[in-house]
Amino acid sequence: MNxxxxxxxxxxxxxxxxxxxxxQQTSYFSDVITGSELDTSETLQLIRDGKIxxxxxxxxxxILRELQxxxxxxxxxxxxxxxxxxxxxxxxxxxxxxxxxxxxFDPLLIEQVATASAFEASHSGMHLTFSPMVDxxxxxxxxxxxxxxxxxxxxxxxLAAAYVKGYQGKNLHDDGTLAACVKxxxxxxxxxxxxxxxxxxxxxxxLFTTILPPFRAAIDAGVAMVMTxxxxxxxxPATANDYLLQDVLRQQLQFQGVIISxxxxxxxxxxxxxxxxxxxxxxxxFSAGIxxxxxxxxxxxxxxxxxxxxxxxxxxxxxxxxxxLTLKQKLGLFADPYRRFYHHHERFLxxxxxxxxxxxxxxxxxxxxxxxxxLPCRSDKRFAVVGPFATSQDLIGEWPGLAKKEExxxxxDAFLASGITVDVFPTLDxxxxxxxxxxxxxxxxxxxxxxxxGEGYSKVDLSIKKEQLNMFDxxxxxxxxxxxxxxxGRPLIITDIDKKAQAILYAFQPGTQAGxxxxxxxTGVTSPSAKCAMTFPSHQGQIPLYYxxxxxxxxxxxxxxxxxxxxxxxxxxxxxxxxFGYGLHYGVTVLSSMSLSxxxxxxxxxxxxxxxxxxxxxxxxTEVVQCYIEAxxxxxxxxxxxxxxxxxxxxxxxxxxxxxxxxxVEDFKSYNIDMIWxxxxxxxxxxxxxxxxxxxxxxxxxxx
Ligand code: GLC
Numbered sequence: 200m201n202x203x204x205x206x207x208x209x210x211x212x213x214x215x216x217x218x219x220x221x222x223q224q225t226s227y228f229s230d231v232i233t234g235s236e237l238d239t240s241e242t243l244q245l246i247r248d249g250k251i252x253x254x255x256x257x258x259x260x261x262i263l264r265e266l267q268x269x270x271x272x273x274x275x276x277x278x279x280x281x282x283x284x285x286x287x288x289x290x291x292x293x294x295x296x297x298x299x300x301x302x303x304f305d306p307l308l309i310e311q312v313a314t315a316s317a318f319e320a321s322h323s324g325m326h327l328t329f330s331p332m333v334d335x336x337x338x339x340x341x342x343x344x345x346x347x348x349x350x351x352x353x354x355x356x357x358l359a360a361a362y363v364k365g366y367q368g369k370n371l372h373d374d375g376t377l378a379a380c381v382k383x384x385x386x387x388x389x390x391x392x393x394x395x396x397x398x399x400x401x402x403x404x405x406l407f408t409t410i411l412p413p414f415r416a417a418i419d420a421g422v423a424m425v426m427t428x429x430x431x432x433x434x435x436p437a438t439a440n441d442y443l444l445q446d447v448l449r450q451q452l453q454f455q456g457v458i459i460s461x462x463x464x465x466x467x468x469x470x471x472x473x474x475x476x477x478x479x480x481x482x483x484x485f486s487a488g489i490x491x492x493x494x495x496x497x498x499x500x501x502x503x504x505x506x507x508x509x510x511x512x513x514x515x516x517x518x519x520x521x522x523x524l525t526l527k528q529k530l531g532l533f534a535d536p537y538r539r540f541y542h543h544h545e546r547f548l549x550x551x552x553x554x555x556x557x558x559x560x561x562x563x564x565x566x567x568x569x570x571x572x573x574l575p576c577r578s579d580k581r582f583a584v585v586g587p588f589a590t591s592q593d594l595i596g597e598w599p600g601l602a603k604k605e606e607x608x609x610x611x612d613a614f615l616a617s618g619i620t621v622d623v624f625p626t627l628d629x630x631x632x633x634x635x636x637x638x639x640x641x642x643x644x645x646x647x648x649x650x651x652x653g654e655g656y657s658k659v660d661l662s663i664k665k666e667q668l669n670m671f672d673x674x675x676x677x678x679x680x681x682x683x684x685x686x687x688g689r690p691l692i693i694t695d696i697d698k699k700a701q702a703i704l705y706a707f708q709p710g711t712q713a714g715x716x717x718x719x720x721x722t723g724v725t726s727p728s729a730k731c732a733m734t735f736p737s738h739q740g741q742i743p744l745y746y747x748x749x750x751x752x753x754x755x756x757x758x759x760x761x762x763x764x765x766x767x768x769x770x771x772x773x774x775x776x777x778x779f780g781y782g783l784h785y786g787v788t789v790l791s792s793m794s795l796s797x798x799x800x801x802x803x804x805x806x807x808x809x810x811x812x813x814x815x816x817x818x819x820x821t822e823v824v825q826c827y828i829e830a831x832x833x834x835x836x837x838x839x840x841x842x843x844x845x846x847x848x849x850x851x852x853x854x855x856x857x858x859x860x861x862x863x864v865e866d867f868k869s870y871n872i873d874m875i876w877x878x879x880x881x882x883x884x885x886x887x888x889x890x891x892x893x894x895x896x897x898x899x900x901x902x903x
Contacts, residue, residue, distance in 0.1 A: 205533075206524045210517055212276060213249075218516050219502045220250035221278065221523045222485075224459065224493045227257045227266070231462050231494055249274040250499060252491065252523055253327075255283040258601060263324040264540040271536050279536035281527055285598050286328035286377065287346055288312070290319035291548040292557050292711050293595040293602035296688060297332065299564035299707035301348040301732035302782065304823045304845050306361035312560055313365025315553040316600075317377040322547035323601075324540050326530050327378040329426060331362035333413035334383055336733065337743040340393025342656030345596055345688035345708070347388060349732030350745045350779060352409050353842045356416035363420040371423070372531040381417035383428030383461060385443055386410050390430060393742070395657045399430045404835065406432075406447075407870050415452055423526055424457045427489065429464050436471050438464040439480075444488030457522045460484065462494035477501055482510055490519040549606065554712060561709035561716030567727035567783040568703040568735075573640060573680050575723025575785060580639035582621040584611050585630050586670055588644035588686050589623050596688050596708030597653025606711055610644065610684070613714025619722070627670040635678040642682045642721070643674050645696065649708060652688020661692045661739050668695070675699040684717060690735040694776050723785065728821035728847065730782035730890065737776040740768070746779035746891040747838035780842070781890035786820035786850065789813045793887055793895040800864055801902045808860040810887050810895060817852035824848055826860040827893055829884040834872040840891055860887075864903045878903040 200208060210218070225245075229236050245251050246269045257263055263282055271277045288294045294312045303309070313330075320328065333355050336344040348355035359381065368376040385406065390397040401410070414425070425448060427438040437443055438460050448454050465484045468474040474483055481501035484492070492498045505511040531538060541547065567574070576582070588594070592607040614621035622638070624630035635641050645667045650656065663671070663685075675681050683700040685693060688708055696703060704727070709716055719725050736744045755773055756762045767773055789812070796807035814820060826844040830837045843866045846858055862885065867878040878901040886893035 202528050206521055206528060209276065209278070209524060210520055213520070215503050215506060215513070215516070217249040217276060218520045219498055220248070221252035221520045222491055222498045222502070223251050223496070224253045224255055224283065224491050225251055226494060227254050231256060243269060246270050246280070247273045249276060249278065251280065253281045253283055255493065257282060258284070258323065260324050260540050260544055264537060267536050267540070278524070279527060279532040281326040281530060281532060282324055283327040283329060284320065284325050284600070285330070286316050286320045286325065286600055287330050287332065287598035288596070289316050289557070289602055289710065290323065290325070290600045291602055292319060292553040293599060293607070294557050294560050294710045295564040296345045296596040296708045298345050298347055298349060298689070298732060299709065300560060301354060301358055302566055302729040303560070303563040304354065304730050305563055305847055306357050308560055308563055309358050309361035310365035311556050313362045314368070314375070315556045317366045317368070318375045319548050319553060321375055321377050321539055322541050323544045325377060326532070326539065327380060327424065328366060329380045329382060330366070331359050331379065331417065332382050333359045333417060334388030335409055335413070336388040337745045338393035339661055339689040339733065339736070340657050340659060340742060341388065341390055342395060342652045342658070342688065343388070343654055344733060345652040346598055348413065350734060351732070351747065351842050352412040354732060355413040359413040359417040360420040363417050363422045367421060367423065371529045372534070378423035378526065378530060379417070380424035380426050380459065381414055381422045382426035383437070384414060384425050384448060385428060385437060386432045387428035387430045387437070393657050395655050396429045399432045401432070404870050404874065407874070411447070411452070418452050418454050422456065423529070424459055425454055426459050426461055427464060429461055429467065431471060436464070436468055436473060438489060439468055439473065439483040439487045441487045449488065457490045457526055458488050459491040460489050460493050460495070465489065465492050465497050466495040478505065481505060485511060485515070490522050557710055558712040558716055561712050562719055562725050564707065564729050565709060565716060565720055565727060566705040566729040566731060567720070568705050568777055569697060569700060570783055571701040573682060573701045574721060576640040576721055578617065578619050578722040581637060582614060582619060582640050582642065583624060583633065583635060583638040584614065584621055584642045584644065585624045585674055586644035586667065587625060588646065588684070589625050593649045594686060594708050594713040595710055596649050597656070602711060608712060608714040610642070610714040610717055613718040616715070617718050617722070619718065627666070627673060630670065630673060635674060638678065638680065640680050640682055640721070641674050641678045642684055643671050643700070644684050644686065645671060646686035646691065647688055661689070663691060663693060663696065671696065672699070682721065690733055692736060692739050694737045697776055726785040726818060726820045727782065728784055728823065730780050730823045731777050732779070734775045734779050735777040737774060738771045740771065741773070741775070744775055747840055749836045750839050779891040780825050780888070781892070782823070784820040784822065785818045786814045786816040786852070788820070788822045788850065788889060789815055790824070790887060790889065790895055793897055795885065795897050795899060799900040799902060802864050805861050805863045806899060808862065808885055808887065808897070810858055811855060812848060812850070812858055813855035814850035814852060819849070819851050822848045822850060822889055824858055825888055825890065825893070826862070827886045827891065828862070828867055829886065830867070830869070831882045831884060833869065833879060833881060837869055840886070840893070842891070864901055867901045868903065
């Protein structure tokens with residue numbers, strides 16, 4: 200029998216209760232949300248009864264092996280469990296938070312990070328990760344921006360595919376692979392006011408042009424699972440939204456894999472007030488398309504009666520079970536359910552290889568936002584490190600996996616490990632005892648603790664804390680060699696820091712190799728290359744602020760920005776502090792001589808965009824050259840800028856190169872007034888730059 204026949208044969212032997220059991224994912228020790236202890240003996244009995252399909256967030260390999268043994272050897276049909284966990288930016292080796300990783304604009308790096316994460320997790324008994332998170336974000340008040348790929352659909356799509364490829368490898372049977380679960384379907388990142396779990400109200404066109412592209416990319420890359428969001432969208436909770444899950448996800452995106460709810464998002468229909476009983480919850484969620492219920496038991500308690508009452512077709516239950524068993528078959532669970540429970544699995548964790556990937560990732564994810572020339576600073580100079588993060592190891596951020604803060608190298612320790620003398624002043628009182636003018640570089644550390652961004656961590660105040668500002672102000676008053684290093688899970692409002700510091704490195708939360716990456720960047724071992732994957736507002740009142748906005752009927756008058764009857768504020772500019780795609784390096788790059796291979800393209804032709812790039816410094820650097828388009832007219836409003844391609848270009852000192860982007864008609868399309876995906880035979884601009892504030896432009900006509 201082939202795989203499908205084997206699965207069909209197994210389903211034919213299953214009772215209705217056992218079928219519904221495969222649709223259940225549960226915690227084991229404690230409820231993930233409330234933290235309340237669960238009755239493990241009850242779970243063990245449910246496993247024996249074949250009423251559990253998978254378990255999340257259990258890490259002890261001995262316990263995993265025993266749970267699997269129960270399922271395989273003590274349940275009637277011996278169907279193995281799969282084990283899932285949030286391996287979001289690493290398992291035991293902590294990589295930078297995902298928003299920082301996105302700033303690398305480096306899909307190969309993302310793939311390496313995902314592969315390294317999968318290697319550690321799969322050698323520790325894990326089968327599936329609830330990653331990549333691809334919610335498009337525009338509001339840094341939302342704590343979960345830290346785990347996103349930022350504000351741009353194209354960048355998030357490229358990185359989503361890279362995560363899936365890195366996690367899943369060529370075959371889920373293979374050692375070192377993890378099934379991936381793309382989330383949160385859909386629109387969760389647009390939670391109103393940045394308040395977690397809040398309502399989302401966007402147009403259907405916004406769904407298709409902005410929110411769906413990274414999901415499409417993950418699905419096209421073969422992602423095994425899709426997780427629904429907590430939020431309401433189009434007036435229904437995403438977890439029980441027939442339009443979203445059937446019309447869009449199953450029909451239009453052609454997703455064939457498992458759809459899982461988020462933790463208790465099924466039973467939250469009661470809180471949403473669209474269901475008044477658990478039975479209604481089960482009916483609405485299963486009918487909409489949920490195959491696997493996480494952290495709630497509406498399916499376990501109510502699906503059987505719904506089938507017996509003819510409300511739900513047994514064939515639909517069988518189809519959901521088929522998808523779950525197919526995933527288990529792809530994971531090799533029927534061939535060897537114990538394969539991933541390695542003895543002494545610690546040997547696969549925190550290896551030199553994964554730590555090297557973590558160092559490389561951190562170096563490529565830290566953004567140089569300002570440099571008046573004090574960086575790089577040679578390692579034989581005098582260094583002072585000031586502030587609450589000077590010796591901190593709280594640099595992993597949320598979704599830490601099993602990473603341990605005590606395994607993070609702090610900034611101060613990294614200086615010492617690099618053989619560099621450094622004086623450390625954790626507080627303002629300490630630093631006031633020193634004469635700062637004796638130091639060639641005063642590194643002032645600022646920002647957020649690791650648990651100020653992440654799920655459930657929305658904030659209304661994105662400013663730097665008062666006591667940190669006092670310390671910073673003291674330092675800039677007593678030294679003109681101040682580098683501000685900001686640790687955070689989101690873009691903070693650092694306009695004052697930008698005015699007074701001579702240099703700024705935005706480190707986000709860099710993970711296990713945090714300090715070493717920073718010292719290597721500060722001393723010029725390597726040059727920064729990261730670019731903002733999310734806009735940095737210059738004032739909190741501008742939020743939401745993003746680069747791919749519409750022009751409006753009264754765009755700001757750049758020659759008279761305070762002109763009244765234009766889209767502007769009377770008390771602040773529209774401009775961000777740092778725009779999407781912005782970031783510095785230690786060189787000086789100049790773009791010039793843009794040309795197009797043709798002035799018009801059709802579906803059977805493409806245009807090659809050529810640009811000269813020159814590094815006018817003597818320093819080896821990497822520049823991220825970005826290619827955008829703009830529709831000069833279209834049947835609906837379209838953004839003033841749309842990223843369509845980018846390249847990381849390595850340049851030696853004084854080196855110049857010709858770089859090429861190839862664009863096709865597909866790159867210019869959008870959903871027109873009739874929701875048809877087309878370029879509408881119109882004129883467009885192609886724009887190239889080293890940020891979304893592009894510098895070179897050429898016009899082209901598109902015939903499709
Ligand atoms: C959480 C998150 C989701 C995560 C899941 C399991 O509530 O919303 O992203 O994967 O529960 O931990």
